[in-house]
Amino acid sequence: MKLEGWLRSGCQTSDRMDDAALRAEARAVVPVATLRERHAAVPHDGDDEHDGLVRQLLAWFKFEFFRWVNQPPCDACGGATRSVGSAPPTADDLAGGAHRVELYACTRCGSHVRFPRYNSARRLLVTRRGRCGEWANAFTLLCRALGVCARYVHDVTDHVWTEVWSARR
Known part of the structure; x- marks a missing residue:
């Protein structure tokens, strides 16, 4: 029964990220134009626009938006x-x-x-702090809000992360 609850919770967390209003709130906090400018200003290492935007989103999220606590x-x-x-x-x-x-x-x-x-990913857009669970929850939401194919992964050791699809890597 514990496994079933754990799986249900992970699915609910992921499903909540499909809410259109929540995605709109998430898009509103991301400086997309700035991220695109940053991507254009650096060597691309083979990144296309999609991968470059994801890399810039990650850097912005990690160093400017979210605080690891x-x-x-x-x-x-x-x-x-x-x-x-x-x-x-x-x-x-x-x-x-x-x-x-x-x-x-x-x-x-x-x-x-x-x-x-x-x-709640919505709450995390406001608090902007936490550890791996909060980090993955908020970052996955921001990726999905920008149209990036991303998934929220929660393993049996209670570690959580975001995986992003890249056609080039």
Whole structure:
């Protein structure tokens, strides 16, 4: 039964990315003209326009749009934090698809920091932070929103990534 739930969850995550309104929201955050200009300004290494756009999207996503978070900084003072367990999700967390909330304590001021693990790609367009699950969820959505054939992959070791189809590679 656990396998069935895991498979269903992965399929639902992927299926939600087919929502036209969500794709429109995703397209609105991507600076497509800038990415095309960047592609035109660099050597292509055999990339066609499609692959070049995907490479530029990846670079923009990784270095400008999304922030990888191992441990969130303190909201109060910006200090480093350490994990102290978990917290129950709020109604807002659940609305964003976060059924798990990590809890951290600031090593400088002692404040607690909640880190909801959002599964809603729509919410991730706003928060723009997370680890591999959030990263793959948001990046796959952006690829699909731009018409790139991409899939969300979730393996049995609980690692998640995006695969993109390229006719040239």
